[in-house]
Amino acid sequence: MGGTRCVFRDCQVSTQRNPKMHFFKLPVRDPVRLEAWIKNCGNADILNVTRERLSNRAVCARHFRYECFMNYKLDRLIPNQTPTLMRVSKDLAWDLEHLDENGEATMVKLSMPTLSHLIPPDNFECPLGFTEDARFGRKYAARRRTPPKPLTLEPNKKKKVAPEQLNKTEASIIVDLSTVNIDDGKLDKELSGKVVDMEILTEPNKAESVSLQTSLSAEEIPQELQLRYDQLSANYEQLLKDNADCKQSIIRLEAQIQALKNNSTSSCAPQLTKPQLYNGIKKYLGPTMAALVRMEMFGGAERTWKEDERDFAKELLQLGEDVYTHCCDEWRFRLPSLRMARSWLEDKGAAVAADEQL
Numbered sequence: 001m002g003g004t005r006c007v008f009r010d011c012q013v014s015t016q017r018n019p020k021m022h023f024f025k026l027p028v029r030d031p032v033r034l035e036a037w038i039k040n041c042g043n044a045d046i047l048n049v050t051r052e053r054l055s056n057r058a059v060c061a062r063h064f065r066y067e068c069f070m071n072y073k074l075d076r077l078i079p080n081q082t083p084t085l086m087r088v089s090k091d092l093a094w095d096l097e098h099l100d101e102n103g104e105a106t107m108v109k110l111s112m113p114t115l116s117h118l119i120p121p122d123n124f125e126c127p128l129g130f131t132e133d134a135r136f137g138r139k140y141a142a143r144r145r146t147p148p149k150p151l152t153l154e155p156n157k158k159k160k161v162a163p164e165q166l167n168k169t170e171a172s173i174i175v176d177l178s179t180v181n182i183d184d185g186k187l188d189k190e191l192s193g194k195v196v197d198m199e200i201l202t203e204p205n206k207a208e209s210v211s212l213q214t215s216l217s218a219e220e221i222p223q224e225l226q227l228r229y230d231q232l233s234a235n236y237e238q239l240l241k242d243n244a245d246c247k248q249s250i251i252r253l254e255a256q257i258q259a260l261k262n263n264s265t266s267s268c269a270p271q272l273t274k275p276q277l278y279n280g281i282k283k284y285l286g287p288t289m290a291a292l293v294r295m296e297m298f299g300g301a302e303r304t305w306k307e308d309e310r311d312f313a314k315e316l317l318q319l320g321e322d323v324y325t326h327c328c329d330e331w332r333f334r335l336p337s338l339r340m341a342r343s344w345l346e347d348k349g350a351a352v353a354a355d356e357q358l
Contacts, residue, residue, distance in 0.1 A: 006060040008086070009042040009148070013060040020127040022075040023058035024083075036082045039150040040096045047153075059083045062128055066113040072120040074127055085110075086148050090130040094147050104147040274298065288312060292333070299334035313341040314348060 003015035004023045013021055027033040028051055037059065038046060046057060061074045063083035070076040084097040086105060094105035113119060120126070272280070274297055282290045291308040299305075305313075313336050317324050324341065327333045335341070 004058050007041050007043050007057045018129050022061045025058045026054050028055045040083055042148055042151045062087050072118050104149050295334050310344050314345045317341045317345050
């Protein structure tokens with residue numbers, strides 16, 4: 001019989017009985033997540049399944065929370081999700097993510113999703129199929145009194161090699177150097193940590209298998225631990241020295257920064273007053289520009305305008321009142337008022353007329 005069946009313990013969901021259900025394959029490429037999935041499945045049968053065949057096993061959508069999905073169709077999971085629910089009914093489930101003091105799952109009440117992308121339309125039929133699957137309710141009704149426990153995974157143990165699987169001329173074994181005594185054959189050994197990998201070349205008439213199992217001798221273990229302790233102590237002393245040197249470097253750098261701040265504050269040039277600044281730059285300016293700069297720096301309504309400043313204002317007014325107004329309003333020149341400049345220009349015109357009559 002073909003099709004896919006959920007690997008959760010006592011879960012009867014399959015593609016034949018629930019054709020609308022969506023299944024999600026075990027994350028065999030992520031060992032940490034794969035271990036969490038297998039624990040929550042509670043199915044000891046999949047512990048003996050090879051990694052290649054585990055890639056074909058899957059978990060149905062009933063064992064995921066609504067928040068784990070990307071849409072209301074419940075056919076796409078958000079990345080890095082883990083099945084944690086053992087449903088009792090449409091609204092009740094054992095939560096394997098929250099265990100009690102006995103290591104058993106706690107009963108939770110499931111609420112309908114509130115996120116907009118998880119709310120289905122009115123005419124949408126839920127693919128979890130609680131209403132159609134009558135056996136589901138009968139199968140899981142007893143689970144209200146018998147909460148499930150996550151599967152306990154034992155650490156990986158090395159498998160013993162059967163004698164008939166050993167090569168007649170070559171074998172890879174774990175050896176205790178203090179108990180091995182080989183008179184015949186050639187022994188080639190390499191010591192690595194606490195495990196000794198050995199390759200034994202035997203003659204064809206020797207036994208077909210060798211079964212040896214040990215580790216380092218009791219005398220070698222304290223020596224190894226002492227060497228590791230000495231190395232760690234030396235590293236610790238070196239770290240203390242480097243830390244002290246870093247602290248001294250930080251103190252020196254802070255002192256240099258403070259000295260630079262003090263020198264920069266004390267070596268600042270004195271502030272020049274406006275008259276001093278003007279007297280320093282006016283020798284590089286022409287008469288007209290010097291008058292304009294002086295008006296910009298010292299001009300004001302209550303100030304007495306100098307002769308060259310009056311001449312500049314009158315010459316600018318002769319170009320037109322619109323030009324004079326533009327320079328005051330748009331270019332923000334600190335010129336005398338238009339009325340004052342007009343009076344100066346009229347006085348100049350009267351003086352010129354009087355000179356002509358003489």
